[in-house]
Amino acid sequence: MKISKIYFLIYIVMIASCDKKAERSKEIISSQKTQFPKGQIIDLTHDFSEETIYWVTAKEFEMEVVAxxxxxxxYYYAANNFATAEHGGTHIDAPIHFAENTQTVDEIPLSNLIGNAIKIDVSENSIASPDYLISIEDLKNWEEENGEISKGSIILLETGFSKLYPDKLKYLGTKERGEEAVKKLHFPGLAPEAAKWLVENRNIHAIGIDTPSIDYGQSQDFQSHISLLSNNIPAFENLTNLDKLPSKDFQVIALPMKIKGGSGAPLRIIAILN
Structure with missing residues (x-):
């Protein structure tokens, strides 16, 4: 009889423990649900296809139908093979792209790729001048209207050039390919002094732009890349739909293909409006 009572007590304790674990699991799931931002989702990613724009020296996107x-x-079955360069279409520049001993694609913390974001719109100036350099003044003008750029922000730079995609002549400045074509590139970018100012004065997590490069087309030394990537600030390039975003109060989720040791990767990036 005593043994039966002991077993009964053990059974009651086990049931109570399971109930507590189940309640704890529910709390965790509920917490995860409330943490995920709710709101309109805006896709900031261009499709990958034969129209995808790549750097003029990079391998373009190829897809082979297997079945x-x-x-x-x-039964119906479809499968494809694809081949492409890391840097083309909507993609990420990992810090290692321009800075030795920095993060590769797989090493970038997710906290740098997901978070609160702002948009700085310079399209009025850049559409009028394809070689426009986004300046410190542009950054400060945004702050005058919206307040100081918050710590850990993801900055998106809208030049309006995504509306020219995928017309290579209008978007890149040339239809030509190869090393000689690099000299003929014309599109806006972040001025080197503005990139340096952000690194030294604002603790940002990432930056993106709706052009082929964070440096402008005529750059020969890619100093904006070097300033940002040397400080493990990744760059998102060839974004789209930035015109659908407000100046602030939205979140970004930017998840690249996790290429081990990669200097860049195709990127699926979205914004979630508050």
């Missing part, structure tokens, strides 16, 4: 149709067993 497409009804199999001999009666």
């Amino acid at each position: 497409k149709g009804i199999t001999d067993k009666g």
Whole structure:
């Protein structure tokens, strides 16, 4: 009889423990749900296809159809192979792209790729001048209207050039490819002194732009890349739909293909409006 009572007590304790674990699991799931931002989702990513724009010296996107149709067993099956360079279309520049001994794609903390974001719109100036350099003054003008750029922000720079995509002549400044074509590139970018100012004065997590490069097309030394990436600040390039975003009060989720040791990767990036 005593042994039966002991077993009964053990059973009661086990049931109570399971109930507590179940309640704790519910709390965790509920917490995760409330932490995920709710609001309108804006896709900031260009499709990958034969139209995708790549750097003029990079391998362009290729897709090979492996299978497409009804199999001999009666079910539909589709599969493809694709090949492409790291840097093209909507993609990420990992710090290692321009800075030795910094983070590769797989090493970038997710906290740098997900978070509160702002948009700085310079499209009025940049559409009028393809070689426009986004200045410290542009950054400070945004702050005058919206307040100081918050610690850990993701900055998106809107030049309006995504509306020219995928027309290579208008978007890049040239249809040509190869080393000689680099000299003929014309599109806006972040001025080197502005990149340096951000690094020294604002603790940002990442930066993005709706052009092929964070440096402008005529750059020969890529100093904006060097300033940012040397400080493990990744860059998102060839973004789209920035015109659908407000100046602030939204979140960004930017998840690249996790290429081990990669200097860059295709990127799926979205914004969630508050």
